[in-house]
Each structure stands twice: as structure tokens, then as C-alpha cells.
């Protein structure tokens with residue numbers, strides 16, 4: 289049986305991340321870090337049908353991973369998978385901090401009450417009935433229906449409302465259709481960040497997404513075994529970051545153990561820990577200010593060359609500005 293698994297990287301970098309992973313029967317989007325419109329545009333360019341997506345999975349709540357999430361999920365009417373802490377952090381982020389006073393709030397409630405009453409009164413005025421019991425019962429029912437109709441409209445206005453939310457836990461696998469998903473914890477300064485390994489139902493093909501991590505801890509090393517297509521972070525060149533435009537505090541954050549992987553750290557992983565089995569290694573989340581694609585590529589290719597026998601590994605660069613061609617197995 290020919291099984292097809294596919295990864296289409298729509299965008300990768302600190303200005304937005306989003307990737308489609310597809311198995312024979314299931315298609316998911318990992319992160320939605322561009323506007324809904326731009327994500328739709330890129331899916332069209334890459335030949336991915338948005339209507340065929342089954343779910344959206346979120347690695348963590350940073351803006352470059354969730355910018356278009358709510359609009360896209362509502363448009364496609366598909367569930368969003370988060371860890372519970374990530375979902376909570378995202379909701380907090382999406383809910384504008386309310387600074388109104390109690391008096392203002394009371395005023396608003398009163399105003400809404402009056403509007404409702406006015407609507408019911410208008411309906412009653414339009415009714416030519418004699419105001420007998422039956423017709424007032426009808427009016428009450430109509431008012432109740434109005435209230436029900438008003439409720440979904442209200443939840444639509446809630447920026448954090450989603451068609452459906454599913455929770456997963458890092459370290460515990462789950463399935464979406466015929467796609468097996470194994471989330472793993474990553475060291476990064478977010479509420480509950482994770483990466484993913486995706487496996488076809490036959491367990492013959494495996495793809496991984498591992499970006500936004502300060503270093504490669506043992507659990508990530510273990511997760512990245514037997515991977516056929518690996519999207520791996522190669523965020524910055526150490527020299528460029530040190531000499532670059534970022535303020536010291538931001539440099540410290542990027543360099544920290546909950547920041548991002550440098551070209552050097554990625555090369556070190558590839559040279560010393562990686563099992564060499566991938567058909568494709570895609571370097572991603574490259575910093576535009578503190579990296580150059582050719583430096584990232586050079587470091588990774590050198591690391592692989594040192595391993596001698598790994599010539600079968602193709603190294604690609606994910607891009608920020610436009611999608612990569614789908615990578616098919």
C-alpha cells in the first residue's frame with residue numbers, strides 16, 4: 289500500500305509560523321501565526337485546500353504562532369487542540385483588559401436592559417392583538433427566542449471564542465483520524481510550549497516539528513528519533529546576535545535556555561545526537577535580524593557531512609515570506 293504523508297510549511301520565522309501536516313486521510317494545521325487572509329492565500333499558493341483541514345494544533349501562545357487563529361478556526365469551523373495552560377494563556381491574551389469602573393459597568397447593564405425592553409415593546413406595538421393571554425405568551429416566547437439568538441451573536445464577538453477546543457498533554461499521544469500525534473515539551477518561555485511528532489497509521493512514516501526551544505533536552509532528543517521529515521529550529525547565528533540590533537535584555541532572552549536554538553546548537557545536535565534517519569531536515573524559525581540563510585545551511589550541512597554516512601539527508605530552508613513546496617513521502 290502506498291501511503292502518503294506530506295508537510296507543507298506555509299511560513300516559518302519570528303513574524304509568523306504555520307505548517308500543514310497531512311496523512312492519507314487527515315490534514316491538520318500546526319500554528320496559525322499569520323492573518324487568516326494570508327494563511328488562506330498561502331494555502332492556495334501551495335495547493336493546500338483549507339476546507340480539507342480537520343483541526344488546528346497550537347504549539348504555544350506566542351503571537352507568531354497564533355496571530356490568525358481565532359478568525360481562521362471560526363471561518364473553517366474546525367476544532368483547535370491546545371494544552372490547557374496554553375489555551376488559558378491564549379484566552380487571557382485575547383481578552384482585552386477591562387478597566388471600566390463598577391459605575392460604568394452598571395450603566396452598561398442598565399442600557400442593555402432598556403434596549404431589550406424597547407425591543408419587546410416595539411414588537412408589542414406592532415401586534416394588533418387585544419393583549420389577551422395567548423398573545424402575551426407568544427410575545428414572551430418571541431422575546432426568549434430573541435435572547436437565544438442574541439447569545440451566539442454575543443459569543444461571536446468574543447475574540448477568544450472557538451468552534452471547539454480539545455486539550456492534550458505533552459508526553460501523551462492522541463489521534464486525529466488516521467494521524468497519530470505525540471506532543472513533547474519544549475524549553476521555551478511560554479505557558480506550556482510543545483513540539484509534535486506525527487505518525488502515519490502504519491507507523492511507517494514520521495514527521496516532527498521542533499522550533500522555539502532554548503536547547504535540546506533529553507525528552508526532545510528522544511522524540512526526534514526515526515523521523516523522516518524534521519522541521520528543526522536554527523534561529524540565530526551567535527556572532528550576528530551578539531553584534532546585532534537587539535537590546536541586551538532581548539539578546540539574553542534569545543540566548544537563554546528558554547529562548548531559541550542557535551545555528552551552532554542545531555549543528556551540535558545534528559552532529560552528536562541525531563540518528564541520521566531523516567530524508568529531509570528543514571531548518572526553520574530563522575531570525576531575519578540575527579541570521580543568514582546561508583549560515584544556517586552551512587552549519588547544518590557541515591554537521592551532517594561530519595557524520596559521513598548521512599548523505600541521504602537533504603537540508604532545506606523554511607522561509608518567512610512564502611511557502612515551501614509540499615514535502616511528500
Ligand SMILES: [Zn+2]
Pocket residue numbers: 301302305350352353500573
Ligand atoms: Zn516562534
Ligand SMILES: [Zn+2]
Pocket residue numbers: 348350476478500
Ligand atoms: Zn515562541
